[in-house]
Amino acid sequence: xxxxxxxxxxxxxxxxxxxxxxxxxxxxxxxxxxxxxxxxxxxxxxxxxxxxxxxxxxxxxxxxxxxxxxxxxxxxxxxxxxxxxxxxxxxxxxxxxxxxxxxxxxxxxxxxxxxxxxxx
Amino acid sequence: xxxxxxxxxxxxxxxxxxxxxxxxxxxxxxxxxxxxxxxxxxxxxxxxxxxxxxxxxxxxxxxxxxxxxxxxxxxxxxxxxxxxxxxxxxxxxxxxxxxxxxxxxxxxxxxxxxxxxxxxxxxxxxxxxxxxxxxxxxxxxxxxxxxxxxxxxxxxxxxxxxxxxxxxxxxxxxxxxxxxxxxxxxxxxxxxxxxxxxxxxxxxxxxxxxxxxxxxxxxxxxxxxxxxxxxxxxxxxxxxxxxxxxxxxxxxxxxxxxxxxxxxxxxxxxxxxxxxxxxxxxxxxxxxxxxxxxxxxxxxxxxxxxxxxxxxxxxxxxxxxxxxxxxxxxxxxxxxxxxxxxxxxxxxxxxxxxxxxxxxxxxxxxxxxxxxxxxxxxxxxxxxxxx
Ligand SMILES: Cc1cc2nc3c(=O)[nH]c(=O)nc-3n(C[C@H](O)[C@H](O)[C@H](O)COP(=O)(O)OP(=O)(O)OC[C@H]3O[C@@H](n4cnc5c(N)ncnc54)[C@H](O)[C@@H]3O)c2cc1C
Ligand code: FES
Numbered sequence: 225x226x227x228x229x230x231x232x233x234x235x236x237x238x239x240x241x242x243x244x245x246x247x248x249x250x251x252x253x254x255x256x257x258x259x260x261x262x263x264x265x266x267x268x269x270x271x272x273x274x275x276x277x278x279x280x281x282x283x284x285x286x287x288x289x290x291x292x293x294x295x296x297x298x299x300x301x302x303x304x305x306x307x308x309x310x311x312x313x314x315x316x317x318x319x320x321x322x323x324x325x326x327x328x329x330x331x332x333x334x335x336x337x338x339x340x341x342x343x344x
Numbered sequence: 345x346x347x348x349x350x351x352x353x354x355x356x357x358x359x360x361x362x363x364x365x366x367x368x369x370x371x372x373x374x375x376x377x378x379x380x381x382x383x384x385x386x387x388x389x390x391x392x393x394x395x396x397x398x399x400x401x402x403x404x405x406x407x408x409x410x411x412x413x414x415x416x417x418x419x420x421x422x423x424x425x426x427x428x429x430x431x432x433x434x435x436x437x438x439x440x441x442x443x444x445x446x447x448x449x450x451x452x453x454x455x456x457x458x459x460x461x462x463x464x465x466x467x468x469x470x471x472x473x474x475x476x477x478x479x480x481x482x483x484x485x486x487x488x489x490x491x492x493x494x495x496x497x498x499x500x501x502x503x504x505x506x507x508x509x510x511x512x513x514x515x516x517x518x519x520x521x522x523x524x525x526x527x528x529x530x531x532x533x534x535x536x537x538x539x540x541x542x543x544x545x546x547x548x549x550x551x552x553x554x555x556x557x558x559x560x561x562x563x564x565x566x567x568x569x570x571x572x573x574x575x576x577x578x579x580x581x582x583x584x585x586x587x588x589x590x591x592x593x594x595x596x597x598x599x600x601x602x603x604x605x606x607x608x609x610x611x612x613x614x615x616x617x618x619x620x621x622x623x624x625x626x627x628x629x630x631x632x633x634x635x636x637x638x639x640x641x642x643x644x645x646x647x648x649x650x651x652x653x654x655x656x657x658x659x660x661x662x663x664x665x666x667x668x669x670x671x672x673x674x675x676x677x678x679x680x681x682x683x684x685x686x687x688x689x690x691x692x693x694x695x696x697x698x699x700x701x702x703x704x705x706x707x708x709x710x711x712x713x714x715x716x717x718x719x720x721x722x723x724x725x726x727x728x729x730x731x
Contacts, residue, residue, distance in 0.1 A: 275717040277724060286720045287665060287672070288387075289635055301362070301638065302355075302405045303385055334397055 229320040232259070240274040240283075243322065247329050249311055250274035251320055252294055254281060260294035261311040261322045267330040268304035306330040345443045345610075345649060346371040349432050350414075351422045352448030352583075353377025355385070355634065356615025358405055360446040360641035361412050367649055373414040374440050376432065380419035381471055382406060387634055389474035390498035391667050395505060396478065403471065422449070425590040427608050444648045446641070447587070447598055447606070447613040451580035451632060456490065458551055464558040465574045468495060477575065481506055485572030488512075488561045490549050492519030492533055494666045496577030501668040504541050511542040511569055513549060513561060525679040528699055528711050531692045535669045538695070544569070580632060582617040595619060597630045603656035604644025610651075612644040623658060624730055625678070633664035660727045661709070671695055672716065676723045677709030677730070689718050698722060706730075 230241050235253045243249045248264040250273055258281070264272050266285045273292065277284040282291045282300070290304035297307040307330065312323040348364060350357045353375050361375055377383075384403040392398040417434070424433040431441045453467035466477045477499075481487070487503045489496045492514030500510050512519070520529035536543045544563070553560030553568060561569045582597035592606050593599040598613035600606045602621045606613050615637035619630040639659070646654050663676040682701035690696040690713070698718045701709035707726050712719030 271716060275720055277720055286716045287674075289638065289663075301359075302407075303387075305404075305407050333402060334392065 225324050226314070227322050227324065229261070229322050232315055232318050232320055235259075235320065238278055240276075240278065241320075242272060242274040245324065247331060247335075248272070249322060249324065251313065251322060252278055252283060254278065254294070256280075259313050259315060259320060261313045262292060262294055262297055263308040263311075263329050265308075265329075265331060265335065266290065266292075266304055267299065267306040267308055267332055269332045270335055273308070345369065345651075347374070347442040348372070348444040348446065348648070349374045349376060349440050349442035350446040350448060351376045351425075351432060352446075352450055352615065352617070353379065353416065353418060354383055354448070354450055354615070354637075355405060356450065356617075356637040356641055357446065357448035358383040359638050360448055360614055360645055361414055363642045363645040364446075364649070365412055367645055369645075369649060372442070373412065374417060374442065375414050376417045376420060376422055376434065376440065378419065378421035378435075379470060379472075382416075382418070384471055386469070387665075389471065390468055390495050391502060393474055394468075394478050394481070394499065394502045400471070422586050425587055425592065425611070427591055427611070430610070443610060445611045446644065446648065447584075447611065447617060448615045448637075448641070449583040449586070449617045450637075451582050451616040453576070453580050454578045456549065456552070456576045456578065459558075459574075459576065462552055462554060462558050463556055464554070464572065465552065465576065467576050468499060469580065477573075480573050481508060483572075484508055486511070486570055487573045487575065488569050488571040489575045489577055490561065491577035491579070492516075492536075492543065492545070493577055493579065494520070494523075494664075496575065497533065497536070497668050498666060499575050499577060500536060500541055501539075504539055504669070508573075511544065511571075512536055513547065513563065513569065514543065514545045515548045517546040519543070519545065523679060524675065524711060525682065525685065525701070527685060528679070531695070531697065532668075532673060532711075532713070535671060535695060539669050580616070582619075582630065584617055595628070599628060600644075601656070602659075603647040603654065604640065605647050610648070612648045614641045614644045623656075625681075629662075631662045633662055635663045661723075661730055663723065672712075672714050674712040674716065674719045674723075675709065676719075677701065677707070677726055679709050679711075681708040688722075690715060 241251045250264040271287040275286040291300040297310040309325045314321040383405040421435040453469040518529045519533035548564040597619040604612040661677040666673040689698040696714040698715045699711045710722040
């Protein structure tokens with residue numbers, strides 16, 4: 225499924241936008257000007273990666289500092305052990321669209337306690 | 345360097361082993377640990393594991409199928425380091441020779457003098473401790489937690505959620521004043537009273553009551569608090585006795601430089617047992633936090649492999665988190681350096697706060713309660729202004 229996320233012009237470099245689909249997806253605009261979309265929820269516990277520390281093509285989880293590669297979804301170190309899904313991004317007429325992956329997401333065990341949170 | 349022995353098989357030891365392989369070390373790698381378990385994660389022991397939300401398999405730190413091509417000597421304790429023969433002695437009489445050593449033996453929970461052999465009294469550091477405590481909490485009853493620090497507070501919060509009647513006893517006038525400062529320590533420890541958990545402050549513990557099983561905590565002011573279960577959460581001390589006589593400099597743990605090097609060539613120390621030099625502060629600090637034990641080994645291993653020829657980068661300000669009563673607490677930096685604290689977002693009374701600690705107007709620390717996004721921003725700024 226192809227979902228419009230936000231205008232590229234509204235998403236400065238170094239920032240992230242959280243898309244309120246279920247489970248949520250975040251769109252990152254890197255300092256180098258690339259745009260990536262990955263699952264927003266860390267695979268370790270209930271944290272939003274859109275709140276994380278973006279550096280290059282990696283985002284560091286805001287809670288326990290596992291880093292996820294935006295290109296592959298791979299995780300570099302504990303405590304998270306599973307990758308996040310990546311989603312295809314299309315930019316057309318300055319609009320960012322996300323094509324959701326059809327794979328099953330790797331959600332953390334305690335996701336039921338999800339904190340309420342709006343888009344970034 | 346053809347062989348490295350890592351002593352301590354927990355977070356810092358595993359992170360060192362991983363960094364060694366990542367940085368191209370392809371020689372013999374031996375990891376020695378006195379617990380029988382593969383490396384596991386401690387933070388959940390006072391939180392989700394204690395409550396039953398996570399099981400033992402969830403605690404594993406290694407990824408599935410991860411293979412560092414290491415020899416794991418588990419369930420065996422190192423008893424000495426001989427620098428002249430470059431070997432570690434093990435309790436079972438074996439010796440491990442190596443060119444380089446990583447000391448990662450962590451810390452052990454402090455016990456209360458006179459509590460040995462009294463049933464119902466627990467400390468919490470290891471998986472085995474947590475299993476025992478979890479089984480006892482399942483029976484319910486009155487829990488008294490001695491010590492209002494982070495581990496004590498987390499145990500109180502978890503036990504409260506399990507339906508126990510909980511009292512926390514803290515010798516200092518304000519819990520957490522050491523790590524957070526008195527004002528913020530009072531706000532965070534206010535979570536106890538918010539939830540009807542009794543908090544007795546400014547009073548020391550004289551001893552424990554009971555014959556074979558604990559039945560009360562006796563306070564210095566003469567009061568006696570009835571108890572079915574007692575958790576002693578009065579801090580931890582670095583596990584370095586095994587290094588005495590080895591010639592390595594010890595001072596509140598293994599004394600080391602900003603890059604992890606110790607006073608002995610070819611030996612570095614990481615994690616809770618290591619008293620690192622902090623170039624920003626100009627003195628040594630031993631930091632007992634997860635993130636440091638995870639990140640610092642990278643620098644220490646680089647030092648080891650380069651024979652001490654690398655310039656250490658300035659590490660990020662120390663960071664830790666705690667989860668209590670459903671509130672996410674995050675802290676970075678050093679509270680003790682601050683001359684002012686301002687609440688920049690949220691309200692202290694609502695326990696959702698972002699507070700910035702400053703010295704001469706410059707941020708030196710930041711505290712967040714349920715503010716992960718703002719906290720991360722502030723933490724980035726802190727790292728930028730203090731590096
Ligand atoms: C219950 C609990 C909750 C925590 N929660 C948080 C939290 O929320 N946030 C946070 O930031 N930090 C938290 N921490 C702290 C964090 O877990 C530690 O900072 C981290 O575990 C330190 O890792 P380490 O490898 O240096 O030491 P340790 O984890 O202590 O590991 C050292 C290992 O070395 C072994 N060892 C010791 N002596 C010898 C010897 N002579 N020979 C062989 N092996 C030896 C020990 O058995 C142990 O397995 C918590 C700690 C505990 C106990
Ligand atoms: S919640 Fe992301 S690393 Fe723990």
